[in-house]
Amino acid sequence: MRKLLIMKQTARIISIYASDTAGVCSMLYELGGMTVVHDASGCNSTYSTHDEPRWYQQDSMIYISALTETDAILGNDARLVDDMVRAAEELKPRFLALCGSPMPMMIGTDFDALAMELETKTGLPVFGLHTNGMNSYLQGASDALCAYLKRFCTDTEKQKRSVNIIGATPLDFSLNGSISSIKTWLSGNGYDVVSCMAMESAPEEIAMAGKAAVNLVISSCGIAAAEYLKNRFSIPYVTGVPYGKAFADELLLSLKKAEEQGICFSPHTGRTVPDKGGISVVGESITASSFAAALAADCGVPVRVLCPAALQPAVLAPGDRVINCEDQISAEFSESEIVFADPLFEPVCPAGVRFIRYPHEAFSGRCFSGEIKNHICRELKREMFSL
Amino acid sequence: MLTKVQPHLDMSGAEIRIGDAVFPSPFEAGLEFSAPARGPWNIVHTGMLVPQSHQIFACARGCLRGVILTAAEMNAMNRMSWVSLEENDLFSGKMEQDLVDGCVHILEQMKRKPKAVLLFVSCLHLFSGFDFTLVLEQLRERFPEIDFIECYMHPTMRKSGLTPDQMMRQQLFAPLKSLPENPKSVAIVGNDRPTDPESFLCRSLAGNGLGVRDITLCRDYEEYLRMGESSLMIATYPPAKAGAEHLAKRLNRKFFYYPLSYSYAENARNQRCFLELLGLPEVDPELQIRTAEEALKQLKDVIGNIAIEIDYTSTPRPLGLARLLLEHGFNVKRVYADVFIGEEKEDFEFLKTNYPELILTATVHVKMRFSGKGCRTEEPVLAIGQKAAYFSGTRHFVNIVAGGGAHGFEGIIRMCEWMIDAFKNEKDTKEVIKLKGLGCESCLL
Numbered sequence: 001m002r003k004l005l006i007m008k009q010t011a012r013i014i015s016i017y018a019s020d021t022a023g024v025c026s027m028l029y030e031l032g033g034m035t036v037v038h039d040a041s042g043c044n045s046t047y048s049t050h051d052e053p054r055w056y057q058q059d060s061m062i063y064i065s066a067l068t069e070t071d072a073i074l075g076n077d078a079r080l081v082d083d084m085v086r087a088a089e090e091l092k093p094r095f096l097a098l099c100g101s102p103m104p105m106m107i108g109t110d111f112d113a114l115a116m117e118l119e120t121k122t123g124l125p126v127f128g129l130h131t132n133g134m135n136s137y138l139q140g141a142s143d144a145l146c147a148y149l150k151r152f153c154t155d156t157e158k159q160k161r162s163v164n165i166i167g168a169t170p171l172d173f174s175l176n177g178s179i180s181s182i183k184t185w186l187s188g189n190g191y192d193v194v195s196c197m198a199m200e201s202a203p204e205e206i207a208m209a210g211k212a213a214v215n216l217v218i219s220s221c222g223i224a225a226a227e228y229l230k231n232r233f234s235i236p237y238v239t240g241v242p243y244g245k246a247f248a249d250e251l252l253l254s255l256k257k258a259e260e261q262g263i264c265f266s267p268h269t270g271r272t273v274p275d276k277g278g279i280s281v282v283g284e285s286i287t288a289s290s291f292a293a294a295l296a297a298d299c300g301v302p303v304r305v306l307c308p309a310a311l312q313p314a315v316l317a318p319g320d321r322v323i324n325c326e327d328q329i330s331a332e333f334s335e336s337e338i339v340f341a342d343p344l345f346e347p348v349c350p351a352g353v354r355f356i357r358y359p360h361e362a363f364s365g366r367c368f369s370g371e372i373k374n375h376i377c378r379e380l381k382r383e384m385f386s387l
Numbered sequence: 388m389l390t391k392v393q394p395h396l397d398m399s400g401a402e403i404r405i406g407d408a409v410f411p412s413p414f415e416a417g418l419e420f421s422a423p424a425r426g427p428w429n430i431v432h433t434g435m436l437v438p439q440s441h442q443i444f445a446c447a448r449g450c451l452r453g454v455i456l457t458a459a460e461m462n463a464m465n466r467m468s469w470v471s472l473e474e475n476d477l478f479s480g481k482m483e484q485d486l487v488d489g490c491v492h493i494l495e496q497m498k499r500k501p502k503a504v505l506l507f508v509s510c511l512h513l514f515s516g517f518d519f520t521l522v523l524e525q526l527r528e529r530f531p532e533i534d535f536i537e538c539y540m541h542p543t544m545r546k547s548g549l550t551p552d553q554m555m556r557q558q559l560f561a562p563l564k565s566l567p568e569n570p571k572s573v574a575i576v577g578n579d580r581p582t583d584p585e586s587f588l589c590r591s592l593a594g595n596g597l598g599v600r601d602i603t604l605c606r607d608y609e610e611y612l613r614m615g616e617s618s619l620m621i622a623t624y625p626p627a628k629a630g631a632e633h634l635a636k637r638l639n640r641k642f643f644y645y646p647l648s649y650s651y652a653e654n655a656r657n658q659r660c661f662l663e664l665l666g667l668p669e670v671d672p673e674l675q676i677r678t679a680e681e682a683l684k685q686l687k688d689v690i691g692n693i694a695i696e697i698d699y700t701s702t703p704r705p706l707g708l709a710r711l712l713l714e715h716g717f718n719v720k721r722v723y724a725d726v727f728i729g730e731e732k733e734d735f736e737f738l739k740t741n742y743p744e745l746i747l748t749a750t751v752h753v754k755m756r757f758s759g760k761g762c763r764t765e766e767p768v769l770a771i772g773q774k775a776a777y778f779s780g781t782r783h784f785v786n787i788v789a790g791g792g793a794h795g796f797e798g799i800i801r802m803c804e805w806m807i808d809a810f811k812n813e814k815d816t817k818e819v820i821k822l823k824g825l826g827c828e829s830c831l832l
Binding site: 009010011012013014015016017018019020021022036039040041042043044045046047048049050051055056059060061063064065066067068069070072079086087090091101102103107132133134136344347364365366367368 | 515
């Protein structure tokens with residue numbers, strides 16, 4: 001059989017991860033601001049349909065600018081500014097966030113300048129975010145959270161045994177109770193949860209993030225924010241999601257050590273990764289790697305993480321792999337015995353390799369959201385996956 | 388934490404009495420909201436109508452996401468591929484070659500090649516001087532057995548010339564070639580759903596031995612190509628008019644625009660012209676009008692004075708429908724639309740003069756984010772269309788898009804039946820309207 005050329009940026013049959021604009025909107029969704037994607041049409045309906053399960057049940061001011069060809073050619077930013085000022089006067093958001101889609105990048109829209117102008121005209125805090133619809137949701141969510149924290153975090157006294165959860169969006173955690181379970185797990189182990197960024201926390205709680213003794217980063221979109229809080233408030237952080245029983249205990253231990261020693265830990269990266277064969281888990285690095293660690297600890301099986309290149313920066317164990325394209329994904333699958341991946345990867349899973357559906361909203365949107373299980377602090381057993 | 392950030396909001400700017408409104412755009416343009424009513428079709432749904440075809444989208448991740456998941460939700464990922472554009476690509480000088488290579492790579496992996504490939508490029512391509520012709524030439528040379536169809540996903544151009552929807556309905560028929568003309572074959576062009584077989588249009592054609600070719604009924608690509616033998620191209624859906632006219636001109640065939648209408652006079656006029664064009668004897672519409680009147684009377688007996696709200700996704704003529712119902716004593720309170728098509732002008736002016744209190748409501752206005760959630764009265768509403776159902780919060784609604792396949796006088800009767808059904812039977816609004824592409828398969832069901 002002829003060997004196929006590896007072709008990046010091309011896919012015959014698989015889906016694509018949510019974009020940076022969706023990441024911005026998702027991270028800021030619950031924070032009371034108005035987020036505007038500078039876009040002609042499409043970003044808003046794609047986001048609200050596929051990337052935002054809260055759209056129907058919880059109000060949030062997420063809009064598009066409705067960019068036109070004429071405005072794009074003439075570089076007419078005045079309409080965008082006027083529209084945002086008028087909407088802000090009518091809707092009274094806490095802040096404004098403006099981010100870009102591909103066309104504004106093409107025409108060189110200066111989001112920083114627009115943010116300054118909007119800030120002057122509205123008197124509100126305004127963030128200009130440099131998205132272009134070409135990067136992953138993790139990048140957008142990360143940028144948005146950092147911008148928000150820089151603006152709203154206040155200096156405050158430290159509180160022992162307190163923690164922020166950083167990196168929570170439905171794109172990685174769906175709306176299946178996982179975030180509440182993480183909070184309950186922390187509280188049950190003596191931690192005061194200062195805030196969860198950015199689900200199920202009031203803006204006032206996030207403003208007090210600086211008082212936490214340690215941060216728990218549950219998705220790689222939270223790393224930059226954790227670094228910022230570390231630099232500004234000397235808060236160490238631990239990456240990981242408390243999946244399973246034994247790994248949750250290990251994560252707890254890492255939180256304790258981080259607080260005591262003031263250094264950061266990524267306990268999910270200490271796994272032994274098989275060279276080939278065995279089990280592969282596909283997904284965002286911290287969630288997938290934590291799930292791999294939980295499977296290893298609870299079920300005694302070695303697991304390798306396959307992190308799509310789109311989802312970097314990745315926090316992975318030595319031996320985990322970054323995969324670039326559909327062809328490479330298929331090749332990696334063929335070296336596994338069992339694959340845990342979103343169902344929209346299944347068509348490239350070779351015959352003979354067992355495929356276990358492990359949906360990820362950032363990849364398949366709402367298609368399989370009902371199947372996304374809450375594995376927080378619940379012991380994983382071999383029989384759950386017929387391992 | 389599930390709190391409303393704006394519990395009660397003055398809706399000025401988002402709604403206006405028609406007596407105070409201007410045609411065709413009653414509202415000031417601004418930032419836009421997207422209501423979670425997903426029944427209306429997009430270019431992916433429409434493109435899938437070409438039997439045995441495959442779609443390849445070339446654009447940025449953010450744009451790809453929506454179209455790919457449209458295909459995923461309709462269980463059609465085996466007919467969807469993509470080539471993503473990244474920042475470097477815009478400056479590499481290789482956009483054309485990269486797209487050719489990507490398409491070749493995709494197609495070479497297919498054991499069974501599609502009959503046609505709808506290749507979509509984006510706003511970015513148009514703004515960067517992309518040579519689409521070159522790409523299509525190379526692909527046609529490489530795969531002579533495949534029809535490559537030039538398609539666009541370019542929402543930035545939605546207010547310049549043909550809209551992406553109109554363009555899609557035009558390109559949908561690009562592979563058709565002028566076959567020997569068959570005087571017994573007529574094509575209905577550019578509609579998403581089959582036209583009601585009980586309509587005068589379909590009955591007249593069938594009753595006079597004329598075969599109807601319609602993309603929604605084509606079982607395979609050969610049948611689709613045979614639309615090219617049709618002697619007459621008919622468009623019934625306004626966004627399909629430009630494409631059907633273009634097709635007729637290209638194939639040197641007759642064209643007739645026979646739009647869905649709720650006006651007796653317009654339907655009678657169109658019916659007469661249609662019969663004349665086919666050389667068929669005139670039919671007195673009196674009986675059809677009487678039947679429509681009876682249907683409207685029966686509707687009134689059932690639904691009484693309940694408030695009626697209509698949105699533009701349910702029918703391309705929401706004002707025409709509002710006029711018909713108001714003239715028959717129904718309590719039409721509100722029409723949801725952001726802009727009206729030109730052929731609604733007469734009805735707009737009539738309603739402005741005779742029913743100035745009718746409310747026009749925008750659907751994309753920023754304040755509509757908060758409509759239907761504490762801003763409105765609790766008055767029971769019978770809605771026509773998914774957006775009207777969403778904004779009014781009712782569970783009683785007519786679940787159709789793009790006219791629902793209804794047509795002519797019979798379209799009025801069909802609407803009366805749908806309204807009675809909606810009045811009598813509740814729907815789970817949220818669950819129904821979340822499904823993309825009404826009538827398509829959905830993995831969410």
